[in-house]
Amino acid sequence: MNNDLELIKDQQQHATSKLVYPTDCLRTPINMGAADVRNHYFGVTSVETLFNEIELFKLDSKVPEEITTQYDTARNLYLYAFHVYRFYNIAQQQLYSVLELSIKECIGEEELKRYIKSKQRNGRGPRAGLSIYMQYLKDRRLIVNSDFPMWHNRNKLEAENVYRKKISKIMEDQNLQEYEWDDSEIDESQYDVKWDYVAMLCKTLPGIRNSFAHGSKSLYNDVLCYFQDISIIINNMYQRNADKGSNK
Numbered sequence: 273m274n275n276d277l278e279l280i281k282d283q284q285q286h287a288t289s290k291l292v293y294p295t296d297c298l299r300t301p302i303n304m305g306a307a308d309v310r311n312h313y314f315g316v317t318s319v320e321t322l323f324n325e326i327e328l329f330k331l332d333s334k335v336p337e338e339i340t341t342q343y344d345t346a347r348n349l350y351l352y353a354f355h356v357y358r359f360y361n362i363a364q365q366q367l368y369s370v371l372e373l374s375i376k377e378c379i380g381e382e383e384l385k386r387y388i389k390s391k392q393r394n395g396r397g398p399r400a401g402l403s404i405y406m407q408y409l410k411d412r413r414l415i416v417n418s419d420f421p422m423w424h425n426r427n428k429l430e431a432e433n434v435y436r437k438k439i440s441k442i443m444e445d446q447n448l449q450e451y452e453w454d455d456s457e458i459d460e461s462q463y464d465v466k467w468d469y470v471a472m473l474c475k476t477l478p479g480i481r482n483s484f485a486h487g488s489k490s491l492y493n494d495v496l497c498y499f500q501d502i503s504i505i506i507n508n509m510y511q512r513n514a515d516k517g518s519n520k
Contacts, residue, residue, distance in 0.1 A: 296358065308357040314493060319354040326350045329499040334510045339377060342370045343506070350495065357493070361484070364495040367502050368402065368481035374506045375405040378513055384408060403478035410470050414509045420501060423469040431460040473501060 294303045295310065307317075316322060326347050331340045349363035376384065384400065387408050391397050398404040409415045417423045435458045439451045483490070 294355075299356070305355065307354055310357040311354055311493070316354065316493075319351065322351050322354050325496055326499065329496070329503040331503060332507045332510065334514060335374070335506060336377065339370065339374045339506065342366070342373060343503070346370060347499070350499070353493065358491060360493045360495050361488070361490050364498055365481075365484040367495075367498055368477065368484065371477070371502050371505065372402045372405060372481075375402075375409065375509065378506075378509050379405075379408065387411075401478065402481055403474070406474040406477060409505070409509060410474055414512045415470055415473075415505050417467075417469045419504050419508050420469050422497070422501075423467060426465040426467045426469075427460040427463040428458075430463045430465045431458050473505075477501075 294306050295308060307319075311317070329347070331343050335343075346363045346366035349359045349366060353359035353363065384405060388398055388400060388404055391404070398407075422429075439453070442448065443451050
């Protein structure tokens with residue numbers, strides 16, 4: 273009897289510890305609603321924080337429901353990453369699937385096949401996939417650099433990067449332990465960065481997507497930028513494609 277009581281006590285203590293600090297183990301009905309402690313390391317102490325972030329990146333009403341449903345699956349995964357930290361990267365992976373599906377649905381697979389064939393020489397060249405689909409959007413100007421906040425901030429980002437290196441050099445030369453960041457010391461007007469942001473997306477998004485498709489050990493929570501970019505791509509693609517259709 274005493275042994276049974278000790279076993280029950282041990283199980284309760286085990287459940288309690290898992291309730292507070294679950295990470296990569298299989299969750300139980302008892303601890304599946306608990307926060308993943310790794311979020312706390314980045315100041316995310318409530319699910320409201322993640323909701324307020326992800327709620328901003330919506331798809332427009334012009335986007336079909338079947339695409340929006342798949343996209344919101346990715347947003348829900350991001351939200352539930354409060355409980356399971358690894359869901360951040362599963363959410364990101366879902367995004368790329370939604371992006372490819374949306375391009376095929378919006379543009380049409382026959383049109384994409386014609387475009388791919390036009391890029392082939394002697395039967396060689398690109399094959400169907402996200403890489404050539406993104407290139408189609410770029411060539412048809414269904415997405416342009418000015419669509420993206422990161423492109424508009426390019427000079428500021430470069431100025432901050434130069435300032436960061438300057439601070440590092442000062443701290444090293446003067447053996448300083450800290451240096452107070454001063455925005456007034458940053459002058460982005462000195463910079464005119466030539467950055468083809470769309471070309472960069474055409475190259476990087478398919479590469480990241482492929483790394484996930486073939487198995488990835490990636491684990492990070494900084495995926496909001498992908499929600500921002502991909503929601504912009506999908507929204508503008510549907511809007512501009514509809515505009516072109518109405519002008520025919």
